[in-house]
Amino acid sequence: MSTVLTPDDVGHLRTGAHFLACAIDPTAIHVYAGMIQETMQTRSVELITVDELAPEDLVVSVGMVTQGLFISDMPPVGDEFTGCIEAIETRLGRRVRAIYSLAAANINGIIPLMVGLQSSLPVIDSDPMGRVFPLISQTTLNIGGVAIAPIALMGATGERAVVEAGDPQRAETLVRALVTELGGWAATVMYPCSARQLAEHGVHGSISRMIRIGQILEAETSAESKFLSLSELLGVTRIARGRVSHIEGLSRPTDLGLPAQPSSVTLEDETTGQIIRMEIQNEILLVLVDGAVAAAVPDMVTLLNSEHGSVANLDDLRVGNVVDVLKLSAAPQWYSEAGLDLAEPAAFGIPLQHPRRHHG
Incomplete structure (x- = not known):
């Protein structure tokens, strides 16, 4: 069942994403939530389940990878993720049909909404972590043998790179080194796979779960x-x-x-x-x-x-x-x-x- 998300949903999602990763500095989540709510005045973002796609549709994960720089110190200008999606489409010679979050918590829990608004692509209510892990190799897609590459990155400097690496641990090392060179954070698009692979190996209901957590925590009830x-x-x-x-x-x-x-x-x-x-x-x-x-x-x-x-x-x-x-x-x-x-x-x-x- 696809749903058009509302600004209220974004507020709840922000709180739910924070709950599932209490260790982080929530500034970036608040900055992003505000930008998304603002953009929603003129555009809409659709949340879908992976089953609504054709089995062979190409889907990709979107997420920030940071190395020592808070995103709020140097916020993205806006075209980083769409640039990465285009790089993957060019590399694979196919159109991306939908996006999903790299992690279901923290800043990456909310980023797909922004990318959905920018690209007009639907956001899938699934992810490959079901929480947040620090390494891009720590995913259920990796457990299921789904390839991490090609990976597209674009950082604070506006430069772009595409990484081809068969081994997820090696991809991790290369991406970390690039993120440092690109200014401390990078927008990334990785784990390009079919909707069928995501359905088989992903964690499902992740965005709706964060929204529900936010509704509970923001309710006027006792602890x-x-x-x-x-x-x-x-x-x-x-x-x-x-x-x-x-x-x-x-x-x-x-x-x-x-x-x-x-x-x-x-x-x-x-x-x-x-x-x-x-x-x-x-x-x-x-x-x-x-x-x-x-x-x-x-x-x-x-x-x-x-x-x-x-x-x-x-x-x-x-x-x-x-x-x-x-x-x-x-x-x-x-x-x-x-x-x-x-x-x-x-x-x-x-x-x-x-x-x-x-x-x-």
């Missing part, structure tokens, strides 16, 4: 009632309600060229006195309760302000704050052997296997 609605919608569980007791930047180096400032946050559970420790690299990768693993990537962990039920940004956490530490499961593909190889803590340099490795 507890928001939590119950999120539990019903997403199977969210509460690991703890904790008071922040310690925040530190870790000395542990990040390898693999992971874009991250590792840090950790210690909290004390208000009721039980248990000690909660969160390990962070862009996202919350690991939560330990009295030393036992309570959540580990690819599980999603997010924080809500325990008083208002609004998203608590990691950047804004201060000693003494009380937050709810919430956990939700990632898409099922991530718990397969191949999925855990790509996205369990060990993939982020934390020498730990995901608990599901041992329990089938």
Whole structure:
């Protein structure tokens, strides 16, 4: 069922995208949401399911890849994504029929709407992560053997590149190097595939899910009632309600060229006195309760302000704050052997296997 999205939907989507990646600086999401709502006064964007396309239709992912530069420091001028789509069409000799998001959270959760408005292409309610991961190789399409290349990039400098790389990890290395050269961020179009491949290997309902999360979080209800609605919608569980007791930047180096400032946050559970420790690299990768693993990537962990039920940004956490530490499961593909190889803590340099490795 295709839907024409409204400015209200964009506001909810912004909040939902922030909820699923509480670690980020939300400025860029707000800037983008404002631009999209403004553009919607004269143009419309259509949200479709992947089943509405012909099986062999060409679809591509759109997303920002950043390397150390906040997008809000040097915003895109507008033609970056359409330029990348044209580059892929020229390279493949085929028209792109629809676009989908590279990730279902953070800035990339909302970018397809802007690109849909600019290109008049419909936006598919699917993505290849079902959350956000730092590496472009960490996708369910990669798990399913769908090629990442050709990849088109255009950055802050206005220069454009097309990368051909068979190996997703190698593509990751080349794209990161180019993004640095292109000024710190790049609009990218990658994973060109058929609608059938996306239907088979993607995560579905991602944009409508973020909109629904936003509706829940923006409702005039109590924090507890928001939590119950999120539990019903997403199977969210509460690991703890904790008071922040310690925040530190870790000395542990990040390898693999992971874009991250590792840090950790210690909290004390208000009721039980248990000690909660969160390990962070862009996202919350690991939560330990009295030393036992309570959540580990690819599980999603997010924080809500325990008083208002609004998203608590990691950047804004201060000693003494009380937050709810919430956990939700990632898409099922991530718990397969191949999925855990790509996205369990060990993939982020934390020498730990995901608990599901041992329990089938």
